[in-house]
Amino acid sequence: MQVPKVVEIKRIEEESPTVKTFIFDWKIEGEKPGQFMMVWNFKDEKPMSISFIDNVKNEIGISIRNVGVFTEQIHKLQIGDKLGLRGPYGRGFDTSGKKVLAVGGGIGMAPIVAYSEEASKMGVEVHIVSAASTMDELLFSDRIKKSGAKLLTCTDDGTHGFCGYGTDLAEKALSEEDYDMVVSCGPEIMMKKLFSMVEKYKIYSQFSLERYMKCGMGLCGQCCVDDEGWRVCVEGPVFWQDEIRMITEFGKYKRDSSGQKHKI
């Protein structure tokens, strides 16, 4: 039933000055990286990517960047405090491929780290481009290394790793190595650029989109994308590149809570 289940915060990981991961006991029944949960703080409810899945200990984690009223309130919570969770929702990342380039920008790294752990476990060779504004904001580096994936970092200000955008580092990786899959989550402007690269290199790819959501269960239509009308909460949030080609608003605009369009 699509009802929030109230759970206690079991652990909190401080990932960066602005990002925390909240971990809960949760019976894992097929939750996949790339899927999301609706998170209820008893005042508002927002979609958040699953960033951690442990199907042995039955734990789930979401990572939240503090950017507004909702996230500020959650950032103040302590271990033992409660939140409502419902989900998982949507279509997650497909873990096929032999050698995969995974590109995450900013908080878009949340599903990418979960993907990296699952894909590596299945024997996929994963290379991660982890992009952040500055060194302190690089996310999940320890978990990525532990998963066995190769970590390539880049920062806008050059304080760690490659100096420049994630797309620049991804371009370099694509030209040097033979990947048979690319997965990505991050700012749409970044993914738009990456999309044109993978079209050039003709590699299978998957992109995780974000749109304003209300119901999260495929009813309200708030997150439908042009021109096919697909619901990001059901048909997405992860789309294959042949679907992205049909999403004409990709990289161009998105709608707010009233349905008015805004440029990306």
Add this chain to the structure above:
Amino acid sequence: MLAAGILGSTASSLNWAGRSGAGAVVTKSFGLNPNKGYANPTTVEVTGGVINAIGLSNPGVENFKCELEKLNKSVPAIASLYGANPEEFSEIATRVEDYVDALELNVSCPHAMGGCGSAIGQDPELTREIVKSVKKSVDIPVFVKLTPNVTDIVEIARSAADAGADALTMINSLGPGMRIDIETGNPILNNKFGGLSGPAVKPIAIRCIFEVYDSIDIPLIGVGGIRNYEDVIEFLYAGASCIQIGTSIMYDGMDIFGKILTGLERFMDDKGYDSINEMVGIAHK
């Protein structure tokens, strides 16, 4: 038809419903000005359906016209409108008349703000004035969507019909209802109350259609909890000439239109019906 309020806030999703087998599509309700609606949670599942308090979020009539322009018109499109008074309804109706095939007046939303929605549909006089005013302003057909939350549905149906409504859509969501989280004691919906839709409301919708069919002479559009072709047949037998699908899209996705059409055709073949018209009102014999 795709019912109002389920997807339908963009041309893309309306065109998708048309492609999937809907015979017509109804837009999400829109008003004069952009409206964000209520904060989340706006929907929560309950036994037999969903309660929602989206709060009539919409980008306003002028922005919505940009969506209506992109309708591919593979099937007729019906614009669902809301307002607080006859002038507002007529103003919106006039502005979109050229973009759609018919209008559906939402005088029945149970979680609307500022005197809109079921506050109107529970008042036969105000309903009559609004329908009259809109009918005077436009030449396309005008449907009126009624709320079941009245003592006598026939009275309100008669008001709308007398004022010139071309068809009546029944029913909007029921209630409002409420759901409370038992761990914390919090009402789950941000608005606390929300309209109930889904299979639980179907028997009430059938009864409303049955009652109104007996006393009103205009076509009835049945909506409320339809999940399969058997449900559709019940609505037809009660007196509906066509039906709308809403909440079931949560359970079955857009495939539901095709599934229902296949089942209905098979049923009609088995029973020897040549047209839907032969089935309308059979329960009244």
